[in-house]
Amino acid sequence: MSTDPSKDPLVIFTPSGKRGRFARGTPILTAARQLGVDLDSVCGGRGICSKCQVTPSYGEFSKHGVTVADDALSEWNAVEERYQQKRGLKPGRRLGCQATVQGDVVIDVPPESQVHRQVVRKAASARAITMDPATRLYFVEVQEPDMHEPTGDLERLERALGEQWEIGEITADLSVLGKLQPTLRKGKWQVTVALYHDHTGGPARLIDIWPGLHEGGIYGLAIDLGSTTIAGHLCNLDTGEVLASSGLMNPQIRFGEDLMSRVSYAMMNPGGDAEMTRTVREALNALAQELADEASIDATLICEITLVCNPVMHHLALGIDPVELGQAPFALATSDSLSLPARELDMTAINPRARTYVLPCIAGHVGADAAAVALSEEPDKSEDLVLVCDVGTNAEILLGNKTRVLACSSPTGPAFEGAQISSGQRAAPGAIERIEIDPATKEPRFRVIGVELWSDEDGFDAAVAETGITGICGSGIIEAVAEMRMAGLLDPSGLIGSAAQTGTPRCVADGRTHSYVIHDGTAEGGPLISVTQGDIRAIQLAKSALYAGARLLMDEMGVDRVDRVVLAGAFGAHISPKHAMVLGMIPDVPLDRVTSAGNAAGTGARIALHNVAARAAIEKTVREITKVETAIEPKFQEHFVAANAIPHATDPFPELSAVVPLPAVSFNTGGGDAEGGRRRRRRG
Ligand code: FES
Numbered sequence: 001m002s003t004d005p006s007k008d009p010l011v012i013f014t015p016s017g018k019r020g021r022f023a024r025g026t027p028i029l030t031a032a033r034q035l036g037v038d039l040d041s042v043c044g045g046r047g048i049c050s051k052c053q054v055t056p057s058y059g060e061f062s063k064h065g066v067t068v069a070d071d072a073l074s075e076w077n078a079v080e081e082r083y084q085q086k087r088g089l090k091p092g093r094r095l096g097c098q099a100t101v102q103g104d105v106v107i108d109v110p111p112e113s114q115v116h117r118q119v120v121r122k123a124a125s126a127r128a129i130t131m132d133p134a135t136r137l138y139f140v141e142v143q144e145p146d147m148h149e150p151t152g153d154l155e156r157l158e159r160a161l162g163e164q165w166e167i168g169e170i171t172a173d174l175s176v177l178g179k180l181q182p183t184l185r186k187g188k189w190q191v192t193v194a195l196y197h198d199h200t201g202g203p204a205r206l207i208d209i210w211p212g213l214h215e216g217g218i219y220g221l222a223i224d225l226g227s228t229t230i231a232g233h234l235c236n237l238d239t240g241e242v243l244a245s246s247g248l249m250n251p252q253i254r255f256g257e258d259l260m261s262r263v264s265y266a267m268m269n270p271g272g273d274a275e276m277t278r279t280v281r282e283a284l285n286a287l288a289q290e291l292a293d294e295a296s297i298d299a300t301l302i303c304e305i306t307l308v309c310n311p312v313m314h315h316l317a318l319g320i321d322p323v324e325l326g327q328a329p330f331a332l333a334t335s336d337s338l339s340l341p342a343r344e345l346d347m348t349a350i351n352p353r354a355r356t357y358v359l360p361c362i363a364g365h366v367g368a369d370a371a372a373v374a375l376s377e378e379p380d381k382s383e384d385l386v387l388v389c390d391v392g393t394n395a396e397i398l399l400g401n402k403t404r405v406l407a408c409s410s411p412t413g414p415a416f417e418g419a420q421i422s423s424g425q426r427a428a429p430g431a432i433e434r435i436e437i438d439p440a441t442k443e444p445r446f447r448v449i450g451v452e453l454w455s456d457e458d459g460f461d462a463a464v465a466e467t468g469i470t471g472i473c474g475s476g477i478i479e480a481v482a483e484m485r486m487a488g489l490l491d492p493s494g495l496i497g498s499a500a501q502t503g504t505p506r507c508v509a510d511g512r513t514h515s516y517v518i519h520d521g522t523a524e525g526g527p528l529i530s531v532t533q534g535d536i537r538a539i540q541l542a543k544s545a546l547y548a549g550a551r552l553l554m555d556e557m558g559v560d561r562v563d564r565v566v567l568a569g570a571f572g573a574h575i576s577p578k579h580a581m582v583l584g585m586i587p588d589v590p591l592d593r594v595t596s597a598g599n600a601a602g603t604g605a606r607i608a609l610h611n612v613a614a615r616a617a618i619e620k621t622v623r624e625i626t627k628v629e630t631a632i633e634p635k636f637q638e639h640f641v642a643a644n645a646i647p648h649a650t651d652p653f654p655e656l657s658a659v660v661p662l663p664a665v666s667f668n669t670g671g672g673d674a675e676g677g678r679r680r681r682r683r684g
């Protein structure tokens with residue numbers, strides 16, 4: 001800043017409001033840096049990265065007490081002209097490293113020029129993620145070697161980073177050290193490096209190096225590794241933009257649908273754990289490659305992964321035998337977060353020096369996925385008492401407010417994800433995701449993923465021709481069961497009535513029980529999509545487990561009511577609060593107090609990918625969360641049995657009955673329910 005502040009021009013930055021007086025000729029980027037204004041720069045002011053773009057404003061600003069003259073900034077210079085011709089600058093923009101201060105001026109820093117820019121988490125969410133990733137790019141000019149002053153190239157790179165970017169010590173492993181010399185020479189001593197520097201301190205790691213200015217960007221993967229599905233987001237580590245999102249089935253399903261059956265597979269088969277580890281790592285590589293292809297980027301530009309998963313998946317992905325997680329006291333090999341080279345997880349598809357951050361686990365049954373949900377939904381910052389249910393094959397449940405947060409997991413099984421359901425499938429084009437049943441005619445109408453029209457609307461048949469009608473996904477089955485209950489096709493115990501009892505030929509005999517036919521495509525060679533008695537039982541087991549887990553946390557907290565409910569999970573974005581409540585999945589609250597968070601675990605992984613402070617924060621939060629173990633808690637069984645009816649039999653549900661009257665029907669199918677009744681609940 002100038003030594004004669006009274007005479008020097010005043011520079012005011014918006015939106016930060018930071019201001020200061022600077023000598024004429026000071027570049028805007030320098031002024032911004034001195035004031036601590038968040039203005040980006042990768043090339044360090046050399047006029048080649050265009051990250052420093054700003055918008056000067058001219059005229060009278062009574063709010064700031066300044067008048068900005070037309071010549072408040074230096075004239076458009078050759079560097080800006082070259083950039084304008086090569087790439088084009090938006091109207092009114094200047095390069096902050098080129099334009100210099102000549103008079104009082106107001107400078108706006110547009111969002112894309114802010115280093116710590118905010119990224120909208122998703123359209124429906126007001127909250128944003130502040131960009132502060134662990135891996136960043138730096139353009140640097142390195143001194144050439146000198147025989148008279150012998151130093152290594154790495155040491156000179158380190159010195160240049162210190163001088164030009166205030167970066168302290170760096171470390172480089174052998175594989176990048178081998179690239180260093182040719183790259184420095186190819187770039188004529190100008191290179192771009194990707195450095196990893198996380199919240200734990202210590203030296204920055206050299207992840208990669210490119211000659212000259214690297215314009216291909218760097219990317220990160222946020223992965224939610226679930227028992228049934230693996231979801232991944234490919235994100236730009238500079239802008240935070242999600243370039244591609246994809247999900248695939250976890251191929252470990254062939255070793256067992258739920259977690260406990262995978263633990264038993266590891267127990268019964270020597271080498272079974274290693275086999276499952278290999279399988280899931282192959283899937284993670286395939287997912288990384290698929291996302292890179294979809295975004296048309298080179299997969300080796302993926303420099304970082306954040307991984308969230310339940311404890312069993314955590315151990316299997318890390319190559320640790322999960323056997324201890326199958327028996328009390330359910331000890332984890334480690335519950336702390338991990339920061340590892342991705343190659344230790346055999347991630348060969350991405351950058352060979354990429355890092356992986358695994359969020360901390362909460363307890364032996366409450367994993368890093370629950371930690372990620374806590375990071376995303378922040379129950380620990382809530383004023384009111386919030387119940388967060390992340391519904392998957394294993395439900396992760398959090399209950400709390402800013403004074404205390406409790407967590408447990410509950411073995412819901414894969415039914416909510418459309419697995420173990422006779423017409424079930426994952427949420428993909430062609431799957432029925434919404435359904436309504438007319439209480440008078442008992443006729444269904446539905447919508448399938450990929451088609452906007454309802455099945456009874458004109459044009460539906462043509463619109464659905466491409467995807468077909470292939471099955472029911474998780475949110476579809478929840479709506480189907482709840483709608484069947486509301487339409488009087490299902491009694492409170494969960495029995496489907498016969499055609500005679502319900503008055504619709506859509507209820508067909510199916511052995512000793514009945515099924516409700518939603519869509520019969522057999523005449524055209526398509527599937528018969530129906531809800532069977534077995535499906536109802538699977539959903540009852542799943543929803544009872546979810547409800548019992550929530551109830552257990554409420555007991556522990558000493559409350560009978562919660563203020564609001566957040567539904568999360570792969571299908572959480574689509575789940576209808578009304579149907580969830582008719583089913584008795586969640587405790588009774590006013591319908592407008594139930595919201596969907598979508599894939600909150602995936603969002604948590606994305607937050608941790610983009611913001612290192614969030615990693616430190618969740619590690620602290622996890623240490624403070626009270627863990628409740630459902631597997632050894634006798635009251636869990638009690639709550640589970642009581643929750644079996646649709647909706648819950650003993651909890652009054654006054655909020656629900658005020659808006660959704662449920663018919664008082666009762667069916668008897670001559671013992672057809674015995675098979676379902678004998679089914680054993682399994683942790684999954
Ligand atoms: S800082 Fe790179 S162009 Fe200005």
